[in-house]
Amino acid sequence: MSNTTTLTQRIGPVADPQLPRHPDVATWRMATRDDIDAMHGVIAASDRVDHPSWTTPREDVADTFELTHIDHGQDTVLGFAADGLPVAVGSSFVHPSREVRMQIDLQGAVHPDWRRRGIGTALLAWQHERALQQLSQSESTLPGEVRLHAAETQDDAVRIAERRGFHVDRWFASMQRDLAAPVDQREAPDGITLVPYTAERALDALEARNDAFRDHWGSLPSEPERWQKFVGGPFLRPELSTLALEGDRIVAFCLASVNEDDWESLGVSHAYIDLIGVVRSHRGRGLAPLVIARTLRAAADAGLGAAVLDVDTESPTGANSLYERLGFVTTERDRALVRRY
Structure with a gap:
């Protein structure tokens, strides 16, 4: 074209x-x-x-x-x-x-x-x-x-x-992990600190999100207006969400929310992991499993029974394989249909 x-x-x-x-x-x-x-x-x-x-x-x-x-x-x-x-x-x-x-x-x-x-x-x-x-x-x-x-x-x-x-362009999987299963303890690399998400880091987290997702299928930069609706909304749980910092810069993140209305339909209390990402300059250092593990432990400590997330089955980062290694199993799938002009 x-x-x-x-x-x-x-x-x-x-x-x-x-x-x-x-x-x-x-x-x-x-x-x-x-x-x-x-x-x-x-x-x-x-x-x-x-x-x-x-x-x-x-x-x-x-x-x-x-x-x-x-x-x-x-x-x-x-x-x-x-x-x-x-x-x-x-x-x-x-x-x-x-x-x-x-x-x-x-x-x-x-x-x-x-x-x-x-x-x-x-x-x-x-x-x-x-x-x-x-x-x-x-x-x-x-x-x-x-x-x-x-x-x-x-x-x-x-x-x-x-x-x-339209044609089917991509498949996505919903995955679930039982929080009763133990979560491996992981040591942070030198210079990396794990902290919960806080509201004053909203714009820094947006910058990290847009960097991390630049090469993901179908992803476009998130805009401040909609981002604030997400991080400032009623479902995000800052204490369950994890940021990996190098100095003051967010280099990886795992943001989780809780919607109790979904507990009955799923049959278990759970946290939904909305976003997991690593900025491109810091990939390959084990930061994704690090931030996920901290969020899983926080959710388990909060008394929740499961964690749920969605993943692109063809993610360039191999995310679906990573989640399987962390104990997640596929429960549902959906597909994206696209027509281009």
């Missing part, structure tokens, strides 16, 4: 997407802030079927209404049954980073009781048209990419996406 043509030129003019149409859906309309519960209701019901070990927190849905790069009045559509029950939700979000590519993330769900009627096909058609419109409005010469995720059990969703030109 030429790097001298703009996305506007590559895609051409795109009309405003027309609201989806389906005989079983009485009303389609754009979302507003008053729809947070309706949106979350559809997403949570879908989560319980598609990946029953966790559900999307309501706070995650509400947070998207605070982000300046998202306009739900144009980016999110809702479908309602004749009795007013929300049955479908779909969004097309532009990633705020513009350093590597112009990326659109499609997110959404059809309530499990309303599936296999063609509603998902109509919904994805609207999402894809909105994504094309968003790309076509950019004069950037960077590559354009539209992506979505589907659980291993969602073959129907994959077939719908493939008919629109």
Whole structure:
């Protein structure tokens, strides 16, 4: 693909997407802030079927209404049954980073009781048209990419996406570790100190995160606005999270959160390890297992029964093999589907 043509030129003019149409859906309309519960209701019901070990927190849905790069009045559509029950939700979000590519993330769900009627096909058609419109409005010469995720059990969703030109580009695995199993004690290399995460290190941690993930598949730099939603949100547990410092610089990290609403669905109290990374200048020194081990011990000492994480099965750092050596076992898988422009 030429790097001298703009996305506007590559895609051409795109009309405003027309609201989806389906005989079983009485009303389609754009979302507003008053729809947070309706949106979350559809997403949570879908989560319980598609990946029953966790559900999307309501706070995650509400947070998207605070982000300046998202306009739900144009980016999110809702479908309602004749009795007013929300049955479908779909969004097309532009990633705020513009350093590597112009990326659109499609997110959404059809309530499990309303599936296999063609509603998902109509919904994805609207999402894809909105994504094309968003790309076509950019004069950037960077590559354009539209992506979505589907659980291993969602073959129907994959077939719908493939008919629109998407293809499975990557598999991801959810892994779990029993915290009753002992955690090896590891000595830090000379000059490296382990400390819990603290709020005053938020921007330093963001810098380390962006450096560590520069060569990871699909990763784009995290922006301060969304990063603060994560580290300043209700789920991150600083005392369970670990930073490896060389002087004052963060050179490795393991950030963990706790959402007690997921304990019943997983069947055990647990911490979720959101991010593990080592800055590129410090790889190969054993820092990743060091910070993970400290977080596992802290979670066990806090009385939690398990640790959970997600990993790219083809990570260039060999992360999935590392996690297996640390006692994690795969429990679920999902896949990323991509279409590039």
